[in-house]
Each structure stands twice: as C-alpha cells, then as structure tokens.
Amino acid sequence: MPARVKRLSRTESVAQTRTRLLDAAEEVFAEHGFGATTLERIAERAGYTRGAVYANFASKDDLFLAVLDRWLDDDIEHGGRINAESPSVRDAFDRLRELPGNRFADRNRFLLLTEFRLYALRNPEVAPRLAEYERRGIAWYTDAIRARAADLPVPAEQLAAIVLAMENGIATLAHVAPDTVRHDAFVDALEMLTGLR
Amino acid sequence: MPARVKRLSRTESVAQTRTRLLDAAEEVFAEHGFGATTLERIAERAGYTRGAVYANFASKDDLFLAVLDRWLDDDIEHGGRINAESPSVRDAFDRLRELPGNRFADRNRFLLLTEFRLYALRNPEVAPRLAEYERRGIAWYTDAIRARAADLPVPAEQLAAIVLAMENGIATLAHVAPDTVRHDAFVDALEMLTGLR
DNA sequence: GTCTATACGAAGATAGAC
DNA sequence: GTCTATCTTCGTATAGAC
Structure with missing residues (x-):
C-alpha cells in the first residue's frame, strides 16, 4: 500500500x-x-x-480560453467582495481610491481584458462569455446603486452602464495618455455626479 | 519633350x-x-x-504606422468639422445620433483604434502619437463645452475627459455586449446630464 | 507528466526578372 | 514599380525518450 x-x-x-x-x-x-x-x-x-x-x-487557443475563464471568474468574485464590504457610498469610494481609483488601473489587467474583448469580437463563439462578463459588471453597479439611492430619475441599469463605461473609458485614456488623465479621475467623476463633493 | x-x-x-x-x-x-x-x-x-x-x-510596422498616422489625421479633421457645423447643443446631439449615437459605433473603426492603442502601449516610441490623439479628443470636447455652457462648477477639461471616456466606454460595451448596451446610450447619457431631456 | 528533437507550415523580407 | 521566386526565421504541433 x-x-x-x-x-x-x-x-x-x-x-x-x-x-x-x-x-x-x-x-x-x-x-x-x-x-x-x-x-x-x-x-x-x-x-x-x-x-x-x-x-x-490542447492548443494555444485552448490555453488562452482557460486563462480567460479563470480571469473572468476571479474578477466577478473579487468585485462581489468589494461591494459587500462597503456599506456606505463614502466607503465604496474610499475602497475604490485604493485600487487606485479604477479597477483597471493595473496595466496588465487592462491589457488582458482588452485582449479578451478583441478575441471575443473576432471569435463569435467566445463572444457570449464576454457579453456575460459585461452584463455582470452592469449588474454589480446596478446593485450598488440600488442599495444606496432611492427614487432615481432614471433606471438604475442605465446609470450602471454609464458608470461602467466611464470606468472603462477613463482607464483607457489614463493608460494611453497618463499625463492628461489620471486613473482616479473615475472616482472624482463619481463624487462629482453623486454630489459628494 | x-x-x-x-x-x-x-x-x-x-x-x-x-x-x-x-x-x-x-x-x-x-x-x-x-x-x-x-x-x-x-x-x-x-x-x-x-x-x-x-x-x-519598409516593413509591416512601417505600413501599420502609416495607416495609424493617416487615420489619426483624418479623424481629427473630421471631428473639427462636426463641431464647427453644429451651432447648438441640440444640433450637436442630433448630428451625433446619425453616427449613430457614437463616433466609435463602426466596428472596424473601433477595432482599429483599439489596435492603435495596444500598439502604442507596447511600443513606447509610438505612445506620444496616441497620447496626442487623446489630448485632441479632450480639447475637442472642451471647446464644444465652453462654446455652449458658461459658469461651469468644474473645469471644462475635466468634463471633456469624462465625456470622451463615456463615449469610448459605451462603444466598448455596445460592441462586446450589443444586447445589453446600445451605442446611442452615449447620446442618451449626454442629454440626461445636460438636462436636455 | 515533462523534455528533447523534429516535422511542418506560415509569413516577413530580399533578389532578380520585366 | 510591380511581380515571381526564394531565402530564412519562427512558431505550432507532434513523436518519442525518460
């Protein structure tokens, strides 16, 4: 034995x-x-x-897809934790600033997600996985908004999509033109829009 | 002769x-x-x-850079025209909706710009060209904002960066998750934020 | 299960014909 | 200036040794 x-x-x-x-x-x-x-x-x-x-x-594509699946799962799990651990809007913003200011501020993280999206746009069979990821991102912000604000003038989902878009867009600009846009311009924008500043 | x-x-x-x-x-x-x-x-x-x-x-890279330079120049020229030809905010929004709703709604246009940015992020010697492009995008929106709004609570440049980020981010989401986000969510967002709706 | 060796194809780049 | 032919390098993938 x-x-x-x-x-x-x-x-x-x-x-x-x-x-x-x-x-x-x-x-x-x-x-x-x-x-x-x-x-x-x-x-x-x-x-x-x-x-x-x-x-x-099995192949290079197979390895890439394995990386993609693991990454998407981890990301969603991680995002859920942040939300649960931040009771107030102020807390959530403070947590965000530590990231620093944007979940996609890390260079490799941004590059990898961009690669995933490009791959999905060019390989229709993978597209649903990325679409699902984006949906969860919006759902995440929708929950965060609903939990902290009542009587919104527009649907929470619409605001959530805008916030997620801003987060992505500011990360893009901050990476490509770091002297012009800073990553925490995202938190600045959120604070401005929520009137917390 | x-x-x-x-x-x-x-x-x-x-x-x-x-x-x-x-x-x-x-x-x-x-x-x-x-x-x-x-x-x-x-x-x-x-x-x-x-x-x-x-x-x-001279090479594949040389060709790519030639494509990049021509594209960036054309884009800036094109953007300038739209701004000059839209006297009111309402006009500008209407013009935007024809695009439809987002300058980056065209799939190839979006993919190409994304390739340019990735290339710039990975080839430091090219980075300044893309950074300049992003700066001009912000400058373009800064002018558009200044020409139509007075006494802003925050610097026009800051708003411009946010608007450009939103435009990019919404295009990204709309391409990757077309069933969840539409390209003209960008104009919707602008109308909402400017109180034109 | 991992490594070494190799087959095979693909693509960037060059040389010479026209 | 453009095409055809070729060189060369490189990278995926496979086969066989350990």
Missing part, C-alpha cells in the same frame, strides 16, 4: 503545474497580446518547456 | 497604389489585428502582391 501521501502530492503537483502555466500565460498574453505571444515564452516564464504546455492544454 | 501628361499620370498612379494599399491595410488590420494580419492578405485585398507592399513600405 505505497503512500497515500504520494498520490495526493502527485495530484497537487499536476495542479500546480497547471496553475503556474496559467499564471505565466496570463502575464505573457497581457504583455504581448494573443497574436505575438509564443508558447515558448509562456513555458519559459513558468519554468517549463513547451512539452508541459501541450501536456496540459 | 515626351508627355507632361504622362509624368503626371505616373505620379498619380503611384499615389493611387499607395492609397489602395493603405485602405486595404486599414481594413485588414482592423479585422484581424496587427499580429494576425499578413502582408499577403493586405496586398491581395488591394489587388497587388507583396512586392507592391515592399515597394511602398
């Missing part, structure tokens, strides 16, 4: 390789884009060779 | 080839992205072979 311990550690080891490959892939896809990233670079970054990649994923 | 006419037509022919190649490149880069487009496809779409491409451009 050789080692129950060993079977477990083997399983963990496999999972670890997969995780490392996904982590590396996430970085490299963000840095170079889908088209320009090579599986060689991903394997190297993860500390393996291409063989390990093909042992875990 | 053989044919002044002929020299001219030769010059025009050269310019025409260049223009056709740029037009084709603009389409193909938008459809497939920088990484996945091949010079073969571009040449084919323009009705030439790769030889014609290399006769007119």
Whole structure:
C-alpha cells in the first residue's frame, strides 16, 4: 500500500503545474497580446518547456480560453467582495481610491481584458462569455446603486452602464495618455455626479 | 519633350497604389489585428502582391504606422468639422445620433483604434502619437463645452475627459455586449446630464 | 507528466526578372 | 514599380525518450 501521501502530492503537483502555466500565460498574453505571444515564452516564464504546455492544454487557443475563464471568474468574485464590504457610498469610494481609483488601473489587467474583448469580437463563439462578463459588471453597479439611492430619475441599469463605461473609458485614456488623465479621475467623476463633493 | 501628361499620370498612379494599399491595410488590420494580419492578405485585398507592399513600405510596422498616422489625421479633421457645423447643443446631439449615437459605433473603426492603442502601449516610441490623439479628443470636447455652457462648477477639461471616456466606454460595451448596451446610450447619457431631456 | 528533437507550415523580407 | 521566386526565421504541433 505505497503512500497515500504520494498520490495526493502527485495530484497537487499536476495542479500546480497547471496553475503556474496559467499564471505565466496570463502575464505573457497581457504583455504581448494573443497574436505575438509564443508558447515558448509562456513555458519559459513558468519554468517549463513547451512539452508541459501541450501536456496540459490542447492548443494555444485552448490555453488562452482557460486563462480567460479563470480571469473572468476571479474578477466577478473579487468585485462581489468589494461591494459587500462597503456599506456606505463614502466607503465604496474610499475602497475604490485604493485600487487606485479604477479597477483597471493595473496595466496588465487592462491589457488582458482588452485582449479578451478583441478575441471575443473576432471569435463569435467566445463572444457570449464576454457579453456575460459585461452584463455582470452592469449588474454589480446596478446593485450598488440600488442599495444606496432611492427614487432615481432614471433606471438604475442605465446609470450602471454609464458608470461602467466611464470606468472603462477613463482607464483607457489614463493608460494611453497618463499625463492628461489620471486613473482616479473615475472616482472624482463619481463624487462629482453623486454630489459628494 | 515626351508627355507632361504622362509624368503626371505616373505620379498619380503611384499615389493611387499607395492609397489602395493603405485602405486595404486599414481594413485588414482592423479585422484581424496587427499580429494576425499578413502582408499577403493586405496586398491581395488591394489587388497587388507583396512586392507592391515592399515597394511602398519598409516593413509591416512601417505600413501599420502609416495607416495609424493617416487615420489619426483624418479623424481629427473630421471631428473639427462636426463641431464647427453644429451651432447648438441640440444640433450637436442630433448630428451625433446619425453616427449613430457614437463616433466609435463602426466596428472596424473601433477595432482599429483599439489596435492603435495596444500598439502604442507596447511600443513606447509610438505612445506620444496616441497620447496626442487623446489630448485632441479632450480639447475637442472642451471647446464644444465652453462654446455652449458658461459658469461651469468644474473645469471644462475635466468634463471633456469624462465625456470622451463615456463615449469610448459605451462603444466598448455596445460592441462586446450589443444586447445589453446600445451605442446611442452615449447620446442618451449626454442629454440626461445636460438636462436636455 | 515533462523534455528533447523534429516535422511542418506560415509569413516577413530580399533578389532578380520585366 | 510591380511581380515571381526564394531565402530564412519562427512558431505550432507532434513523436518519442525518460
């Protein structure tokens, strides 16, 4: 009866390789884009060779989609936490400023999401996953708005879409023209619009 | 003294080839992205072979940058016209609705601009060109706002950046999740914020 | 399960014909 | 100036060793 311990550690080891490959892939896809990233670079970054990649994923597209699915799930989970932990509007804004000011302020995070969207726009079979992600983003803001404001002059969903659009748009401008727009211009705008300033 | 006419037509022919190649490149880069487009496809779409491409451009990057520069110039010129031809806010909004509702509603237009931005983010030497483009976009809205509103509670530039961000963000959502967000949600938002509705 | 070696195709770039 | 042919590099994917 050789080692129950060993079977477990083997399983963990496999999972670890997969995780490392996904982590590396996430970085490299963000840095170079889908088209320009090579599986060689991903394997190297993860500390393996291409063989390990093909042992875990069927193809480059398959790996990309695995990265995409994991990322979208994590993001939605993370967003839910922020909302639940911020009882007042003031709290939510303060939390937001720590991010800093915009969920998409992190360069790689922004690049990766942009890659996902481009991929979805060019691969119709993937489009529904991204559309669902955007819907959840709007739903997230809709909840946040409804929980803190009553008697809105317009539907909460409409405001939510505008807020999400602003968050995305300001992140875009701040990344491309950092000397002109700052990431926390998003919180500034929210405070201005809600009259909290 | 053989044919002044002929020299001219030769010059025009050269310019025409260049223009056709740029037009084709603009389409193909938008459809497939920088990484996945091949010079073969571009040449084919323009009705030439790769030889014609290399006769007119030094490399794939050189061609991409030529497309980028022409596009940015045209866009700025076009934007200026819309502003000058719309005396009232109502007129400007009506013009906008014809676009329809968002300057980036055209799929290829949106994809191409996104490619430009990604390229700029990954190629520091190109970044200033895109940053300048974003600045001009903000300047454009700043002028539009100043010309139609007095005694603003916040700097016109700040509002302009927010409006431009909204335009970009709504276009993004509308492209990725067309069943959830419509392109003219941008004009809706502007009308709501300006109290014109 | 991971690595090494390799097959295979694709695409950027160049050279020479016209 | 444009085309055809070719060189060369590179990257995906596979096969077989360990």
